[in-house]
Amino acid sequence: MTTSCQRVVRWGGSAVLCALLLWTWAAPLGAMEPPAADAQALWNYITQEPNFRKWGTWQEFQKLRRSTSPFGFYVKIYINDVALQAKGTTLPPGSILVREGFGMNSNTYAPSDQIIAYTVMYKVKGFNPKGNDWFWVHYSGTGKVMQSGVVDQCLKCHNTARDNDFVLDHRLR
Ligand code: HEC
Numbered sequence: 001m002t003t004s005c006q007r008v009v010r011w012g013g014s015a016v017l018c019a020l021l022l023w024t025w026a027a028p029l030g031a032m033e034p035p036a037a038d039a040q041a042l043w044n045y046i047t048q049e050p051n052f053r054k055w056g057t058w059q060e061f062q063k064l065r066r067s068t069s070p071f072g073f074y075v076k077i078y079i080n081d082v083a084l085q086a087k088g089t090t091l092p093p094g095s096i097l098v099r100e101g102f103g104m105n106s107n108t109y110a111p112s113d114q115i116i117a118y119t120v121m122y123k124v125k126g127f128n129p130k131g132n133d134w135f136w137v138h139y140s141g142t143g144k145v146m147q148s149g150v151v152d153q154c155l156k157c158h159n160t161a162r163d164n165d166f167v168l169d170h171r172l173r
Contacts, residue, residue, distance in 0.1 A: 039148035072101015
């Protein structure tokens, strides 16, 4: 940014104006850049504003649901716009599905406020063509990376939905 503004100054432009212009246009662009297959970068990306809790979701996931997976007794699932707007039985690169897993109150069996885990599917072009390029991540309830990549544990269950791009509880069409 400094170097390109120095060039503008050499051409007789104003350094302040140049920096201002670059900032207003580069800042929102930078905020939108999707990360590579890197669990920490992905966490930073999905928690930046507007964070994943403000995303939409598919109809099946509109309410807090009881879950049978080890990553939460109750879950909320958030789907980014790339996936929401997609058509067909395979989601496009850039799709992100976030599952937020809550604990259970042992007396009432009601969901607790405690978040046990976040499990995320992120499609990165070329990451793993055999597995439809899904990058799998398990974060702790505080966002610490626990497992990432082609995670066998995730695939044990999600492999049963190979014909639906590994998505279990929403039919792609
Ligand atoms: C024991 C089976 C099981 C394992 C292991 C598992 N899942 Fe799932 N997953 C499910 C089920 C069942 C659903 C449907 C929603 C629900 O009930 O939680 C689901 C839903 C999801 C969804 C929402 C989209 C969909 O497929 O419906 C994401 C994202 C997800 N899982 C990510 C992961 C990741 C990442 C891992 C590994 C860290 C993982 N899952 C491991 C069973 C599993």
